[in-house]
Amino acid sequence: MTDTTYADTIDWDRYWSETDDEAADDANGSAEHVADALFEFVEETGVPDWHADVGCGGGALAFDVAARYPETAVVGYDAADPVLDANRSRASETDRENVAFERAVLPEFDPDRQFGLVTCFYTLCYVADAERALQNLYDAVEPGGHLVFTYHNRYARAVFEGIAESPEEHLDESSVWSPERFADRFELVVEGENLLSYDRIHDALGTWPRSVWSVAEETDRYRAWRQNPLVYVPK
Numbered sequence: 233m234t235d236t237t238y239a240d241t242i243d244w245d246r247y248w249s250e251t252d253d254e255a256a257d258d259a260n261g262s263a264e265h266v267a268d269a270l271f272e273f274v275e276e277t278g279v280p281d282w283h284a285d286v287g288c289g290g291g292a293l294a295f296d297v298a299a300r301y302p303e304t305a306v307v308g309y310d311a312a313d314p315v316l317d318a319n320r321s322r323a324s325e326t327d328r329e330n331v332a333f334e335r336a337v338l339p340e341f342d343p344d345r346q347f348g349l350v351t352c353f354y355t356l357c358y359v360a361d362a363e364r365a366l367q368n369l370y371d372a373v374e375p376g377g378h379l380v381f382t383y384h385n386r387y388a389r390a391v392f393e394g395i396a397e398s399p400e401e402h403l404d405e406s407s408v409w410s411p412e413r414f415a416d417r418f419e420l421v422v423e424g425e426n427l428l429s430y431d432r433i434h435d436a437l438g439t440w441p442r443s444v445w446s447v448a449e450e451t452d453r454y455r456a457w458r459q460n461p462l463v464y465v466p467k
Protein backbone atom coordinates (compact mmCIF):
# COMPACT_ATOMS: atom_id res chain seq x y z
CA MET A 233 0.00 0.00 0.00
CA THR A 234 1.29 3.47 -0.84
CA ASP A 235 1.76 5.69 2.17
CA THR A 236 -0.34 8.84 1.90
CA THR A 237 0.19 10.38 5.29
CA TYR A 238 -0.46 14.08 4.89
CA ALA A 239 1.02 16.41 7.44
CA ASP A 240 -1.87 18.83 7.00
CA THR A 241 -4.84 16.51 7.42
CA ILE A 242 -5.61 13.02 8.66
CA ASP A 243 -4.06 9.90 7.13
CA TRP A 244 -6.68 9.02 4.55
CA ASP A 245 -5.18 5.58 3.83
CA ARG A 246 -5.68 4.74 7.48
CA TYR A 247 -9.11 6.34 7.51
CA TRP A 248 -10.33 4.16 4.63
CA SER A 249 -8.55 1.04 5.99
CA GLU A 250 -10.36 1.40 9.29
CA THR A 251 -13.82 2.15 7.94
CA ASP A 252 -15.85 -0.87 6.97
CA ASP A 253 -18.48 1.33 5.43
CA GLU A 254 -17.44 2.96 2.17
CA ALA A 255 -20.69 4.89 2.32
CA ALA A 256 -19.59 6.58 5.57
CA ASP A 257 -21.50 9.86 5.78
CA ASP A 258 -18.49 11.96 6.72
CA ALA A 259 -16.67 11.15 3.51
CA ASN A 260 -19.44 10.74 0.96
CA GLY A 261 -21.22 14.05 1.33
CA SER A 262 -21.54 14.80 -2.35
CA ALA A 263 -24.00 12.01 -3.11
CA GLU A 264 -26.27 13.38 -0.40
CA HIS A 265 -25.78 17.13 -0.75
CA VAL A 266 -24.60 17.84 -4.29
CA ALA A 267 -25.84 15.07 -6.60
CA ASP A 268 -29.30 16.52 -7.30
CA ALA A 269 -27.88 19.96 -8.13
CA LEU A 270 -25.18 18.35 -10.27
CA PHE A 271 -27.75 16.31 -12.21
CA GLU A 272 -29.83 19.42 -12.83
CA PHE A 273 -26.69 21.29 -13.90
CA VAL A 274 -25.70 18.47 -16.29
CA GLU A 275 -29.14 18.34 -17.79
CA GLU A 276 -28.94 22.10 -18.46
CA THR A 277 -25.35 22.16 -19.76
CA GLY A 278 -25.14 18.78 -21.52
CA VAL A 279 -24.31 15.21 -20.51
CA PRO A 280 -20.54 14.70 -20.79
CA ASP A 281 -18.92 11.77 -22.59
CA TRP A 282 -16.28 11.67 -19.84
CA HIS A 283 -16.57 12.69 -16.18
CA ALA A 284 -13.73 12.78 -13.62
CA ASP A 285 -14.66 12.98 -9.91
CA VAL A 286 -11.49 13.84 -7.99
CA GLY A 287 -11.34 13.01 -4.29
CA CYS A 288 -14.14 10.54 -4.98
CA GLY A 289 -14.04 8.83 -1.57
CA GLY A 290 -16.41 5.86 -1.38
CA GLY A 291 -17.50 6.55 -4.95
CA ALA A 292 -21.16 7.15 -4.17
CA LEU A 293 -21.38 10.06 -6.61
CA ALA A 294 -19.33 8.32 -9.32
CA PHE A 295 -21.64 5.29 -9.16
CA ASP A 296 -24.73 7.52 -9.20
CA VAL A 297 -23.50 9.39 -12.31
CA ALA A 298 -22.54 6.13 -14.03
CA ALA A 299 -25.97 4.63 -13.32
CA ARG A 300 -27.87 7.73 -14.44
CA TYR A 301 -25.82 8.30 -17.61
CA PRO A 302 -24.79 4.88 -18.96
CA GLU A 303 -23.18 6.49 -22.03
CA THR A 304 -20.85 8.56 -19.83
CA ALA A 305 -17.46 7.08 -18.86
CA VAL A 306 -16.82 8.03 -15.22
CA VAL A 307 -13.40 7.94 -13.58
CA GLY A 308 -13.18 8.40 -9.81
CA TYR A 309 -9.79 9.56 -8.52
CA ASP A 310 -8.64 9.52 -4.92
CA ALA A 311 -5.36 9.60 -3.00
CA ALA A 312 -6.22 6.60 -0.82
CA ASP A 313 -5.58 3.13 -2.25
CA PRO A 314 -7.86 1.28 0.21
CA VAL A 315 -10.97 3.12 -0.96
CA LEU A 316 -9.96 2.79 -4.62
CA ASP A 317 -9.66 -1.00 -4.15
CA ALA A 318 -13.08 -1.16 -2.48
CA ASN A 319 -14.64 0.95 -5.25
CA ARG A 320 -13.11 -1.26 -7.96
CA SER A 321 -14.50 -4.38 -6.25
CA ARG A 322 -17.94 -2.78 -6.11
CA ALA A 323 -17.76 -1.86 -9.81
CA SER A 324 -16.91 -5.42 -10.82
CA GLU A 325 -19.43 -7.02 -8.43
CA THR A 326 -22.22 -4.83 -9.81
CA ASP A 327 -21.09 -5.17 -13.46
CA ARG A 328 -20.92 -1.41 -13.68
CA GLU A 329 -18.71 -1.08 -16.76
CA ASN A 330 -18.73 2.68 -17.28
CA VAL A 331 -16.97 3.53 -14.01
CA ALA A 332 -13.27 3.11 -13.16
CA PHE A 333 -11.03 4.26 -10.32
CA GLU A 334 -7.50 5.69 -10.46
CA ARG A 335 -5.09 7.16 -7.95
CA ALA A 336 -4.36 10.90 -7.94
CA VAL A 337 -2.94 13.02 -5.14
CA LEU A 338 -3.88 16.67 -5.40
CA PRO A 339 -2.50 19.24 -6.01
CA GLU A 340 -1.00 17.01 -8.70
CA PHE A 341 -3.51 15.88 -11.31
CA ASP A 342 -2.28 14.87 -14.73
CA PRO A 343 -4.68 12.38 -16.29
CA ASP A 344 -4.00 11.04 -19.77
CA ARG A 345 -7.10 12.71 -21.22
CA GLN A 346 -9.45 15.66 -20.78
CA PHE A 347 -13.04 15.44 -19.52
CA GLY A 348 -16.24 17.29 -20.36
CA LEU A 349 -16.95 17.42 -16.63
CA VAL A 350 -14.44 17.48 -13.78
CA THR A 351 -15.82 17.57 -10.24
CA CYS A 352 -14.11 17.89 -6.87
CA PHE A 353 -16.33 17.93 -3.79
CA TYR A 354 -15.34 18.34 -0.12
CA THR A 355 -11.68 17.62 -0.94
CA LEU A 356 -9.84 20.89 -1.68
CA CYS A 357 -9.99 21.67 2.06
CA TYR A 358 -7.38 18.92 2.61
CA VAL A 359 -4.94 20.26 0.02
CA ALA A 360 -2.45 22.93 1.13
CA ASP A 361 -1.97 24.34 -2.38
CA ALA A 362 -5.63 24.50 -3.34
CA GLU A 363 -4.97 27.01 -6.12
CA ARG A 364 -2.49 24.70 -7.86
CA ALA A 365 -4.95 21.85 -7.47
CA LEU A 366 -7.62 24.00 -9.13
CA GLN A 367 -5.30 24.85 -12.02
CA ASN A 368 -4.55 21.17 -12.61
CA LEU A 369 -8.23 20.24 -12.36
CA TYR A 370 -9.11 22.99 -14.83
CA ASP A 371 -6.37 21.83 -17.24
CA ALA A 372 -8.15 18.47 -17.31
CA VAL A 373 -11.40 20.05 -18.56
CA GLU A 374 -11.90 19.91 -22.31
CA PRO A 375 -12.87 23.10 -24.16
CA GLY A 376 -16.61 23.66 -23.76
CA GLY A 377 -16.64 21.60 -20.57
CA HIS A 378 -17.00 22.51 -16.88
CA LEU A 379 -15.13 22.27 -13.60
CA VAL A 380 -17.62 21.98 -10.70
CA PHE A 381 -16.46 22.02 -7.08
CA THR A 382 -17.10 22.96 -3.48
CA TYR A 383 -14.64 24.94 -1.40
CA HIS A 384 -14.23 26.29 2.10
CA ASN A 385 -14.22 30.08 2.50
CA ARG A 386 -13.60 32.49 5.40
CA TYR A 387 -17.06 31.83 6.85
CA ALA A 388 -16.16 28.13 7.05
CA ARG A 389 -12.99 29.07 8.89
CA ALA A 390 -14.95 31.03 11.48
CA VAL A 391 -17.30 28.08 12.07
CA PHE A 392 -14.52 25.46 12.09
CA GLU A 393 -12.31 27.48 14.46
CA GLY A 394 -15.13 27.46 16.98
CA ILE A 395 -15.65 23.72 16.63
CA ALA A 396 -11.90 22.97 16.84
CA GLU A 397 -11.61 24.89 20.12
CA SER A 398 -14.09 22.60 21.88
CA PRO A 399 -15.07 19.73 19.56
CA GLU A 400 -16.75 17.69 22.30
CA GLU A 401 -19.19 20.54 22.88
CA HIS A 402 -20.14 20.87 19.22
CA LEU A 403 -19.99 17.29 17.95
CA ASP A 404 -21.99 14.44 19.43
CA GLU A 405 -22.77 10.90 18.21
CA SER A 406 -25.15 12.27 15.59
CA SER A 407 -22.40 14.38 14.01
CA VAL A 408 -20.72 13.15 10.84
CA TRP A 409 -17.29 14.19 12.22
CA SER A 410 -15.48 12.59 15.11
CA PRO A 411 -14.53 15.12 17.82
CA GLU A 412 -11.12 13.46 18.33
CA ARG A 413 -10.06 13.96 14.72
CA PHE A 414 -11.77 17.24 13.83
CA ALA A 415 -8.85 19.62 14.52
CA ASP A 416 -6.31 17.45 12.65
CA ARG A 417 -8.64 16.79 9.76
CA PHE A 418 -9.49 20.43 9.15
CA GLU A 419 -6.19 21.97 10.23
CA LEU A 420 -5.74 23.85 6.94
CA VAL A 421 -9.18 25.43 7.18
CA VAL A 422 -8.84 26.29 10.87
CA GLU A 423 -5.45 27.90 10.23
CA GLY A 424 -6.88 29.74 7.23
CA GLU A 425 -4.16 28.35 4.97
CA ASN A 426 -6.09 27.22 1.93
CA LEU A 427 -9.33 29.17 1.97
CA LEU A 428 -10.76 30.08 -1.42
CA SER A 429 -12.94 32.92 -2.65
CA TYR A 430 -14.33 34.05 -6.01
CA ASP A 431 -11.32 36.40 -6.36
CA ARG A 432 -8.77 33.67 -5.61
CA ILE A 433 -10.45 31.26 -8.01
CA HIS A 434 -10.46 33.94 -10.69
CA ASP A 435 -6.78 34.71 -10.04
CA ALA A 436 -5.89 31.01 -10.30
CA LEU A 437 -7.95 30.17 -13.41
CA GLY A 438 -8.41 33.46 -15.24
CA THR A 439 -12.18 32.86 -15.36
CA TRP A 440 -14.82 33.82 -12.81
CA PRO A 441 -16.62 31.01 -11.01
CA ARG A 442 -20.39 31.04 -11.01
CA SER A 443 -22.81 29.56 -8.55
CA VAL A 444 -24.24 26.18 -9.57
CA TRP A 445 -27.51 27.37 -8.01
CA SER A 446 -27.79 29.93 -10.81
CA VAL A 447 -28.27 26.97 -13.18
CA ALA A 448 -29.75 24.31 -10.87
CA GLU A 449 -32.64 26.53 -9.85
CA GLU A 450 -35.06 23.73 -8.99
CA THR A 451 -32.81 22.08 -6.42
CA ASP A 452 -32.77 23.15 -2.76
CA ARG A 453 -29.43 24.43 -1.48
CA TYR A 454 -27.73 22.37 1.20
CA ARG A 455 -27.51 23.94 4.63
CA ALA A 456 -23.83 24.97 4.55
CA TRP A 457 -23.86 26.55 1.08
CA ARG A 458 -22.62 29.93 2.37
CA GLN A 459 -19.48 28.48 3.91
CA ASN A 460 -19.04 25.71 1.31
CA PRO A 461 -20.04 27.33 -1.98
CA LEU A 462 -20.87 25.04 -4.89
CA VAL A 463 -19.52 26.66 -8.05
CA TYR A 464 -18.67 25.91 -11.66
CA VAL A 465 -16.08 27.36 -13.99
CA PRO A 466 -16.79 27.00 -17.71
CA LYS A 467 -13.90 26.42 -20.11
Ligand SMILES: C[S@@+](CC[C@H](N)C(=O)[O-])C[C@H]1O[C@@H](n2cnc3c(N)ncnc32)[C@H](O)[C@@H]1O
Binds near residue numbers: 263312352
Ligand atom coordinates in the same frame (compact mmCIF):
# COMPACT_ATOMS: atom_id res chain seq x y z
C1 LIG B 1 -14.52 14.13 2.70
S1 LIG B 1 -14.04 12.96 1.47
C2 LIG B 1 -15.08 13.50 0.10
C3 LIG B 1 -15.48 12.37 -0.83
C4 LIG B 1 -16.40 12.75 -1.97
N1 LIG B 1 -15.85 13.75 -2.84
C5 LIG B 1 -17.74 13.23 -1.48
O1 LIG B 1 -17.92 14.42 -1.27
O2 LIG B 1 -18.64 12.43 -1.34
C6 LIG B 1 -12.45 13.50 0.97
C7 LIG B 1 -11.74 12.51 0.08
O3 LIG B 1 -10.57 13.13 -0.42
C8 LIG B 1 -9.50 12.21 -0.42
N2 LIG B 1 -8.28 13.01 -0.37
C9 LIG B 1 -7.71 13.63 0.69
N3 LIG B 1 -6.63 14.31 0.30
C10 LIG B 1 -6.52 14.14 -1.06
C11 LIG B 1 -5.59 14.60 -2.04
N4 LIG B 1 -4.56 15.37 -1.72
N5 LIG B 1 -5.80 14.22 -3.32
C12 LIG B 1 -6.85 13.42 -3.66
N6 LIG B 1 -7.73 12.94 -2.77
C13 LIG B 1 -7.57 13.31 -1.47
C14 LIG B 1 -9.76 11.32 0.78
O4 LIG B 1 -9.16 10.05 0.68
C15 LIG B 1 -11.29 11.24 0.79
O5 LIG B 1 -11.72 10.13 0.07
